[in-house]
Amino acid sequence: xxxxxxxxxxxxxxxxxxxxxxxxxxxxxxxxxxxxxxxxxxxxxxxxxxxxxxxxxxxxxxxxxxxxxxxxxxxxxxxxxxxxxxxxxxxxxxxxxxxxxxxxxxxxxxxxxxxxxxxxxxxxxxxxxxxxxxxxxxxxxxxxxxxxxxxxxxxxxxxxxxxxxxxxxxxxxxxxxxxxxxxxxxxxxxxxxxxxxxxxxxxxxxxxxxxxxxxxxxxxxxxxxxxxxxxxxxxxxxxxxxxxxxxxxxxxxxxxxxxxxxxxxxxxxxxxxxxxxxxxxxxxxxxxxxxxxxxxxxxxxxxxx
Amino acid sequence: xxxxxxxxxxxxxxxxxxxxxxxxxxxxxxxxxxxxxxxxxxxxxxxxxxxxxxxxxxxxxxxxxxxxxxxxxxxxxxxxxxxxxxxxxxxxxxxxxxxxxxxxxxxxxxxxxxxxxxxxxxxxxxxxxxxxxxxxxxxxxxxxxxxxxxxxxxxxxxxxxxxxxxxxxxxxxxxxxxxxxxxxxxxxxxxxxxxxxxxxxxxxxxxxxxxxxxxxxxxxxxxxxxxxxxxxxxxxxxxxxxxxxxxxxxxxxxxxxxxxxxxxxxxxxxxxxxxxxxxxxxxxxxxxxxxxxxxxxxxxxxxxxxxxxxxxxxxxxxxxxxxxxxxx
Numbered sequence: 001x002x003x004x005x006x007x008x009x010x011x012x013x014x015x016x017x018x019x020x021x022x023x024x025x026x027x028x029x030x031x032x033x034x035x036x037x038x039x040x041x042x043x044x045x046x047x048x049x050x051x052x053x054x055x056x057x058x059x060x061x062x063x064x065x066x067x068x069x070x071x072x073x074x075x076x077x078x079x080x081x082x083x084x085x086x087x088x089x090x091x092x093x094x095x096x097x098x099x100x101x102x103x104x105x106x107x108x109x110x111x112x113x114x115x116x117x118x119x120x121x122x123x124x125x126x127x128x129x130x131x132x133x134x135x136x137x138x139x140x141x142x143x144x145x146x147x148x149x150x151x152x153x154x155x156x157x158x159x160x161x162x163x164x165x166x167x168x169x170x171x172x173x174x175x176x177x178x179x180x181x182x183x184x185x186x187x188x189x190x191x192x193x194x195x196x197x198x199x200x201x202x203x204x205x206x207x208x209x210x211x212x213x214x215x216x217x218x219x220x221x222x223x224x225x226x227x228x229x230x231x232x233x234x235x236x237x238x239x240x241x242x243x244x245x246x247x248x249x250x251x252x253x254x255x256x257x258x259x260x261x262x263x264x265x266x267x268x269x270x271x272x273x274x275x276x277x278x279x280x281x282x283x284x285x286x287x288x289x290x291x292x293x294x295x296x297x298x299x300x301x302x303x304x305x
Numbered sequence: 306x307x308x309x310x311x312x313x314x315x316x317x318x319x320x321x322x323x324x325x326x327x328x329x330x331x332x333x334x335x336x337x338x339x340x341x342x343x344x345x346x347x348x349x350x351x352x353x354x355x356x357x358x359x360x361x362x363x364x365x366x367x368x369x370x371x372x373x374x375x376x377x378x379x380x381x382x383x384x385x386x387x388x389x390x391x392x393x394x395x396x397x398x399x400x401x402x403x404x405x406x407x408x409x410x411x412x413x414x415x416x417x418x419x420x421x422x423x424x425x426x427x428x429x430x431x432x433x434x435x436x437x438x439x440x441x442x443x444x445x446x447x448x449x450x451x452x453x454x455x456x457x458x459x460x461x462x463x464x465x466x467x468x469x470x471x472x473x474x475x476x477x478x479x480x481x482x483x484x485x486x487x488x489x490x491x492x493x494x495x496x497x498x499x500x501x502x503x504x505x506x507x508x509x510x511x512x513x514x515x516x517x518x519x520x521x522x523x524x525x526x527x528x529x530x531x532x533x534x535x536x537x538x539x540x541x542x543x544x545x546x547x548x549x550x551x552x553x554x555x556x557x558x559x560x561x562x563x564x565x566x567x568x569x570x571x572x573x574x575x576x577x578x579x580x581x582x583x584x585x586x587x588x589x590x591x592x593x594x595x596x597x598x599x600x601x602x603x604x605x606x607x608x609x610x611x612x613x614x615x616x617x618x619x620x621x622x623x624x625x626x627x628x629x630x631x632x633x
Binding site: 085086136166169170203204208211232235 | 461462463464465467468469470471472473474476477478480481483484485500501504505507508520521522523528531532533542545546547548552553556558604605608609611612613614615616617620621
């Protein structure tokens, strides 16, 4: 049983995207928000509702019951099958992202409970090479599907990705097919796949397991699409309408089951799991979330204006 | 070699101009140069670089899906529509008689000229194209007919309507369903295997590639623009991506490479098409008697094996789950 999710060190590393200082400017509405208020709001802007991106660790801590998470396949690491070199070698880039994120790859997988409901879980790390799908992500997802099948627990995937990882070439592309055969086996056995699409969910990841969920939900404002907006604009030589490719747009067009604000995500997932036959551990049914712990250095009250 | 060819072609153009403007007869010299250009082209096609192969794979005069269907089938019925939105001219789908037995054939449809290319969106499908293909593949399963997919696309169309109609969902669903179709699937990449747009009809039991075909996670131009921050460095990106048929055979991804005629398929279309038809027929015959359970199990293993990861001190290419689902 790992309690590393609660360690302040990891929490601080995950918050690297928020600049130091007590006040943070919202990228969407440009209002200044007190940092501790932002944290309490689960990194959602209290003025405009803009959902900032979360690390994989923070995502799992938000959703899972305290002490329930058991990580799996943590020791899988990428190889360099193509010997890929652009302006740097692939292994150099991997090492760089390891340093930056404290993660070894673009997904964390394991098992846990949500209000006592058992699930196999995977959370993608967009900060690691854009959450790109390579051999390790493909293998960890496939093994997670195996695990879900073995236990007959639903598989929950938190998806955040720019698509397939170029540095592993066609091997990356075919991870779309590899994960599909694993998901197909799960589907045939009647075990549910639940996908939670976070900002951004694009490319080969959108065109594979993201949209193979039996139930597909998304965070407000998340960018979700196959082609990137710039490529589309270049192709059609027109400006795209406001809201194009957002979660709300997809809901309107019939491609999502729900758009779920972050504050409601844990409860929504618990309900979805119960309704898709997740076994419920009665001892854990009243559990609190793992949570992020308190920021180490912020005062409780904002300084006087 | 590219440079030599370009020089020779320039010389030919100059001589032609002189012939017209100065009314000199340079026929012999032009013929000699043209023979030289021809030999250079054949040489390039024999040992092309990755970027040269990309050019060959994209050649405007390569056979089109209609040519392959004509060679493969004694009769063909094209089917239309996804039964929900519309009919996509960038994807052809139908039933054909192959060696006296019905089969489903689906594939990307590039045009033979600019007018047809525009009408067919250059063989880049919208969601309704994938949905039509899936409908016909599912029909094949019901009829106990095998499926042949003919892949030749720069990618799924990156348009506004494509996103509105769920391009991601169409491809994702196609992959999920193709994983479970209880009938043999033989896929051939006859030109460009453009990423998810190609794989959308490419999950199969047997993957064939013609000699100069390419299969890539991203176009060399796109890769160069992102990783080298310079789209003109596409030739370097093409080498790095390992996207040729030979590269992919090395990785165990391609089951057979079908040779092209000397100079490439565009130079001897009938021969090129006949070679593909022969290979497809052979693989269909080999799949014909297989029990469905063993077919699906082998298809599962084929894809689970793909990838390379380090686990502790070992390098594994995917894993095989045991009967209980525990990863080995």
